[in-house]
Structures are given as C-alpha cells and as structure tokens.
Amino acid sequence: MLLALKDVWVHYRKVAAVRGISISVEEGEIVTLIGANGAGKSTTLRTISGLKRPSSGAIEFAGERIDTVAPDQITKFGIAHVPEGRHVFPYMSVVENLEIGAYLRTDKAAIDKGYEEVFEHFPRLRERRKQQAGTLSGGEQQMLAMGRALMSDPKLILMDEPSLGLSPIMCREIAKIIRDLHQLGRTIVLVEQNARLALALAQKGYVLETGSIVLDGPAQELRQNDEIKHTYLGIASTGEADGKSDNA
Amino acid sequence: MAVITVLAVLCVIPFHMGLSRVDTATVFFISVILAVSYRLITTTGDWGFAHIIFQGVGAYAAALLGKHAGIPFIVMVPLAGLVTALVGAIVMYPMLRTKGFGFFITSFAFGELIRMIWVKVKDPFGGVGGIINIPMPELFGLKLFSLVNYYFACMVFMVVSVFIMWRIDRSRIANAWKAIHTDDMLAECMGVNVARYRTLAFTVGCFFAGIAGALVAYRLGSIDPHNFNINEMVYLVIWVVIGGAATFWGPLIGVTLLTVVFELSRELEEWRPMMFGGILIMFLIFLPGGIESLLPALRRPPSEHYARFRKWLTTLRPG
Amino acid sequence: MDLDTFVQTLLNSIQTSSVYALVAVGLAMAFGVMKMANFAHGEFYMIGAYVLYQVYQLWGLNFWIGVVVAIPVVALLGVATERVIFRNTGANILAGFMATVGLGFVLQVAALQIWGHGLMKRIDTPYMGAAEIGDAHVGWQRLIIIPCAIAMLIALRWFLYNVKLGKALRACAQDPETASLQGIKVRNMTMLAMAIAGASAGLAGALMAPVAAITPYMGHHIVIIAFIVIVVGGTASVGGAVVAAIILGFIHTFVTTLVDSTTAAMVGVGIMALTLVVRPQGLLGRETP
C-alpha cells in the first residue's frame, strides 16, 4: 500500500471538517474522493500534504508516518499537490513555474528529461513556455499546475478539483491527460465534484458527506449506484425519492 | 473608592514636592488625556500615527486664538478640542478608504502634511520658530502661571476628560466600535454604518487630543512643530502598547508606569531611547497584549499558575 | 531656470534617484515577500555609513574595502532583525512595524555609544574634484553612487530572474503556500529577503557617507522617503519601487531647487497620501518581484 489514512480527524478551530476517515491507495491506481462541496475533500488532501495537521489519526506513506511532516518537506517523500484553483505563480513564465516544481531536484539531466515529459503531455505549454503564467487561460493554468507537479517526479499526485471552472472541451483534455498519467504508472488521488467524470477515470472511489465516508468501493460499482445521486441531491432514500419524482 | 483615594492623594501631593516634580505631574495629566483618547480611536481597529499631530492642532488653535482673539482659558481649551475634532473629521474622510496598515501609513502621511504646513506657512503658524508669547492662562482671576495652580487646572481637565471617555467606553457606541474592530463587515451587515462610526471615534479622539494640545500650549508658553514630531508619537505608541489597548485601563497603566520609569532613568539620559526601544520590542514579542493582559492572571489561584508553569516547562524540552 | 541650473539640477536628480532606488528597493523586497514593514531600514543605512567611517576614516583602509565590508555587516543585521523581530510578530504587520521603530531607537543609541556623539563625523572625500558641464558641476564622489546603484539593481534583477534561489524568492512572494508545496522553505526566503534589504541599505549608506552628514539620526529622513517610494510604486513591487524612486528623485530635486526643501517634502508626502487614498495598490499595481 502506498498511502493509508487511518481514522483521520481534522478540525478548523472548533469545527470538525474531516471526521475519522480511512482511505487506502495502492501503487499505480487512481483513487477518487467525491462528494458535494463542503464534504471535506480538499481538507483531506491538504492534510496529506502537510498544509493542515490532523487532530488525530495516522497518515502513512510507503510505510512511513507523514502526519507531522511540514509541507516543504512533503515533496522529498515523493508527494506532489496540485492545489484547488491551480495556484500557478502568476508573474513567472511557464518554464520558471516548471523549474520551481523541480526545486529540490539537483540532477540536471533528470530535470531536462522532466521538461521533455511535461511538454509531451502538454504540447500547449511548450508553445507558451515564455509566457507569464497569470496570462494563461484557466485550462492552460491547470495544465501548468499539473506539469509543475510532475517536475518533482512524484510517486503520488494529489489533484484537487482539476475540472473546476473549465469548459467541457478543456475538461476532456485534462481527463485524457490524467488517464495517460495513470497508464504511465503514476498513482493519483483525485478530488472531484464532477462525480461522473471522476468515477470514469478512477479505479476506486470514496464518497464523502460532511466529513465522513458514506460509501466506497470500485469505481465501476459506484457508477451504477443510485445512492451517489441521492447523496449529491440530498434525498433521504431511494424509494421515497422515486415516489416523489413520480408525483412531480 | 480607589478612584477617590487616588484623587485625594493627587490633591495633596503638589504641596509636598519640588516644583519640577509638580510640572512632571502636570505633563503626566496631559499624557493621560492623550493616551486614553488615542486608545479610544484604536477601539475601532484604526491605529493611526498622527495623534500627536492632532494634539498639535489643538495647541496651535489655543495659541493663535488665545493670543489674537483673547479667548479666556476656560473657553479656549474645549474650543481647541472642537477645532481639532473638525480637522480630524475632515482628514478622516479620505482615510476611510484604508484600514489596518494602510490606515496607519496614510494617517502618518496626512499628519506629516499638517506638520509641514506649520513649518511652511509663516503666517499665522510662525514656521520653524513656532508661536511664542502665548498669553498666560488665567482662571477666575487666578493666575495659572503658578505651577501648582496649573497642576490643579490640568488635573480637573484630566479627570473630566477621562470620566467622559470612560462613560463613552461603557456605552453602546463603544460596543459598536469594538464590533467594527473585530469584524467590520459583520458590523455593517448588522446595521452599523461603519464609515460613520469610524469617523465618530476618530473625531471624538481628536477632540480630546486637542484639549491635551491646548493644555500643552499654555504650559509651555510657546510651541513649534518640533513639539509634535514623530518621536513624541512613538512614545505615545509605547505607552499604549505596553499598557495594552483592549481595556480602558491599559493606557492608564502604560502612561503611569512609563512616566515613573522615565523619571527614574533621568541619569541614563543618552541610553533612554535604547531602553524604551528595547522595552517596546520585548513587549511586542513576549507580551503583545500589554500589562493589562496579565491582570486576569492575578485572579487565578496559585495552583493554576503552577500547572501552567509545568506546561510551559514541557515546551522548553527539545522535540 | 537657466540652462546651467537645469543641467545641474538634472545631475542632482539622477544622483538623488539613485540613492532613493537603492534604499527603497530593499524595503520593497522585505515588504513584498513577507509583508515585513521595517522602519529601522533607515538605521540600516546609517549603520552602513558608520561602518565605512570606521574602516576608511579610522582604520585608514581603502574606501572600497569599507564599502565591501558594510554590505555583509548590514545584511547580517537584516537577518538578525528577521529572526528576532519579524519571526515573532508574525502576520501582524503593525506590530512588526512598531517593533522596528523600537529597533531604530536601539540602533541610534548603539551608534551614539560606539562612535561617540557631538558633531557629525567628517570623512575625507576619497574622490576630490567635480564633473563640470558648462557652469554645472557635481562632485565625483556624488556621482559614484549612480553606477553603483545601477550595478546593484542589475545584479539584483539578474539574481531574481536567473538564479534558482532568486526565482524561489519570487515564487514565495507570489504564493507562499504553493511555494512551500514545491519544497521551498518560506522562512529561509524571508531571511534572504531581509539580507538583500540590509545589503542594499548598507551599500547606499557606505557610498553616501563621504557626502552626507553622518549622525545617528541620518536614517530618519531616508526611511520616510523610502516608505513614500514603496507606497507610490506599489508595496509589493520591486520594479515599481525603482520607477517611483526615479520619479520622486526628480520631483524632489527640482522642487527643492525651484522652491525650497520643505515644499519638496510636502509634495512627496502629498503624492503618497494621494496614492494611498486613490490607488492603494500603487502605481504599478500588484506586480510582484
């Protein structure tokens, strides 16, 4: 097992944003956390990468406890975080953004290979390598944030809402790249509000509701499961909802 | 009860100490008005860097009107307050767009502008030389030139000013100010017109700064722009930081304590700025709430202090 | 204003702008990266001048050795300030500012005690003579600061845009949290910013020492100008600070020549007040280094 969260609780002051969740990620798979907004998905990712300390529970990565590791140490373990809203460095060029992604690496040849790999996945970034990141479109910024994460040659990539605010065409492009990365053997934890998209990409899924896991299983099974729809739309149970919609 | 005791003592002491001490005590009373009125403005979260300048506005108003219009002392002091309040309200209008550090630095800019007007405009402000021969204050035929008499005049103004500000601090208006400090957007949505209330706090604070200024002008007999420079402002900030600004009593503690320290350190003349600078740094790092933040601790039982001490010890261990 | 006066004032303006730029650029660095508003920046400048006085005048070493010594000494002072003050006052800009006001007092008294008080220190001018253009003439010593300032600004730009560490510093200024996720230690970058701030203030102080009046209070005037410059240029913008330094240097010098120095100071402060009220983000907006 590459990553394991064991009964993790996270609080913002008095509020429990994550209430005792346990998650396991095997090497080479895409695992998705889905749920309506406010369910605690982003908090979970921020806790894994050290931006937030869990108030209890354990996080293990490749057999090591990482729940007290500072965020600036987390790349050393091989974890890269693509934050929600992309957060590229707006006044730096595309290449400079990528260079910062490889900040802790020293092997020049490997870094150069990294650039090549990124530009292969994202040919658009090659075209715009000198452009200021802040002037890129939303989709291109998302690509850059993903490329920057790849530059650290991570064993695990955490992606927070990559489809947020993107047009369907751009979503599709991003989705393809996520699938490509998976086929090349990368392990990915994908947080998405767009549940159908996420479940189409992932092998395993967890459904979060107000900080707890309410449903989990292979993505294929979850796709068929009507419960998800009810979780998202706040309908109490299947039977009742069907009855109601018949009346409507 | 405690207040009455303090006042009684203050009434007796001028007859039992040297005249230079009486003058020091007079300055202390003026400082109290200044510090308490500064803290009144900070209750909205608006930490300015120009309060001394507004004291200067009051001083110039008193000096000019006292000299040229012949307005008597008892009328002039509150009138200087009103003039200062008016200037404060005008200056506050553009500053409303800023808050936090922006407000701080903007107030500094406007303050410097006012100060440079004094330097630049010879008529009526007298330029670098300032205004001399401010008429000697007189009250009901009593010459206030006598230090002891002036001591009592300032004491009365101090007591009345502090009492009024204390009443305001306990009112609903002050609660609205404190609400603005905590969360101005929330206060606004609860119906508090934030712009109006910030202006009100600033204006009232300036009114009392003006009173302090008039008292300074009459005490010195002559004023110039140097009386209201940035160093004086820094000392005011030090009083309020060290006493604390959260409660009404913080600045009083600060002024009292530092006046005593200042007097005791007379022989260290040259080292004094370093000492006060060091104290300011230490407080901002180790006790940002000021001395007043220690007061609740005095009420805690000793056992709790011991428990806290134990806990503090554990934080010292490495790892 | 006749032609000679104009040329004279022009030369003075360039020289003044260079000093402003050198001092303000450091203040802007510190403010841009971690919102550290350092009021003791003027005292950094003052210490730079005293270090030169010590090395050049008292020890009799070469002028340039004095300059080279002043840079690391004041840079270290900057790092110490970050570790002792800004690290503890944290996100509260105002508390950091006030603590450095206290630090300013401390440094003034320290200079007074180390180098004695009384009259201002006189330094033999290492470069005598003056450049003469028509009737206008400016002492060589005053002109030295112009190439030095340009060299320092070019070096700084090269560092920020071509060196990995400099790029990390810019990344931190733009988005500290995301920078930390890339493995950049934000604390170290903050210290680095303060070191650069100290170095540039120290350099400016050392270069100005022979022509300025060296007193423990010489930094007071310069820090106010530096704050005006960074407010007008945009508090987080190093480029803006340079542009604003040039503009204010010219305005200041010309107004001083045409009217007087008090009016010049008023115009400067007036521009700052106007900027804060009308366009709080400064001339060059939110651009970061």
Added chain:
Amino acid sequence: MALLEVRNLSKNFGGLAAVSEFDLDVEEGEIRGIIGPNGAGKTTLFNVISGTLRPSGGSINFEGQSIAGKRPSAIAAMGAVRTFQRTALFEDFDTMGNVSIARHLHAKETIFGAILGTARKMELANERRAEEIIEFIGLGEVKHELAINLSHGHQRALNVAMALAAEPRLLMLDEPVAGMNPGETAVMTDIIRNLRKDWGITVILVEHDMRTVMDVCEQITVINFGRKLAEGTPDEIVSNDDVIEAYLGSEDILGEDF
C-alpha cells in the same frame, strides 16, 4: 408585488461574469432555497443582494424600493438582514453582548446620551428583547458564555440570533448548517421553520447541505455559471436532468474514445 424582486442582475469581476441576467422573486412568507455547484455564483448573488458587493447591472427591489448599490447597513435598516457563511461573531463579547450589539438599529444612542446615561430605559427594553431572541434560538443556557467558547453549533445559532436582533422582514442565511453534525443540523432546521411560523419572517437560504434545503424549502432556485438553471419545488428540482448533470457532472464529455 413580491417582497424581493431581482431583475436582470449581473456582477462582473474584471472580464469574468460571476452572475448574469439573473431574475429572482421571493414572496412574503416564503422559505426560498438557492443552490448550485461550487463556484456557481451563489455567494456572489448573495453578496450583491445584501449590499456587500455592488451590482454591475440590473435592479434589486425590496418592498418596492431599490436597494441596489446601497450600503449593507442601509439595507439592514430597511429590513433585509444577512448572515455569513463563515462563523462571524464578536468573540470578546458573551452571547448577550453579541445579540445586544446586533440590536444596534433599534437602539439609537448619541454620544451625549452615552456620556449622560440617558438611554437606560431603552436599554432595558433592548435587553428584554435580546433575551427573548436568545430563548427562541435555544441559547438560554449559554447566555453569559463568551462567544469564542461556544460550541460550533451554538456559534452558528448565535449568528442567526444576531440577524434576528435586527428585526428583519427578510432573513438571508448563508450556509447556516455548514460544519454541523446531524443533531445540530436538525435543531437549526427547526429554527428556520419556526422563523416563519412564529415570527412571520421570509427566509432565503443558500446552502450546500442539500438535505437541509430539500427539507425546509418549498421553492428552490438553482444557479450555475452565474445563470439561473432551474426553479421549482424540491421534487421538480431533484428530477430535473440539467440539475442532476450540474451536480454530478457528466461523463459524456469524455467522448467515444474512453
């Protein structure tokens, strides 16, 4: 005439249209839900109506009077009061103190009144009213606790109590049950229902927690990409394909080659 009439409202940030061509009618006595996916423009809409943001275009009428572009305090004085998504309270004051500050609109005091202490009678009336509100919201037991020491559920309830203290006719609640556990949520749901039943207050509810929205609202407006996506009863909304797609997303965009 509806209590709140929003017509053709738009709000742009730079080139981005966060809300565009938005119409909304809320009738007196309604409990209206506004929902939408993350980043759909709910909070922007809310901020524009409550005066926290200025609209870029369109009109907002409350009781027939235009409130577009007015200060939040002026809008609150007219009777439309909002709460915040974040827990927003005055931490240094106790429960009573918070509600008492929120009575601001109904406790006019001048600076001279403050000095002379002439407002005592008015303050007593205010205090009684504050206690009534606190009891209604169920905070009687923690009346004298400092706000910062209250539990999260109590803090959120206090937010609503503070809004009530302004005596609104229209109460706009921004995610009142955010971060609450099921027990606390149930209590809040009851409070919202009773607001209308006992006090006749019209409620607009922006909420992530769909269960709560479906539970208490008769009419729901769905917003997506800043525009109105659907409007109707909860039953209509849950069976609306557009809404389902907005919430669950779609895998169709992946295309044939997936």
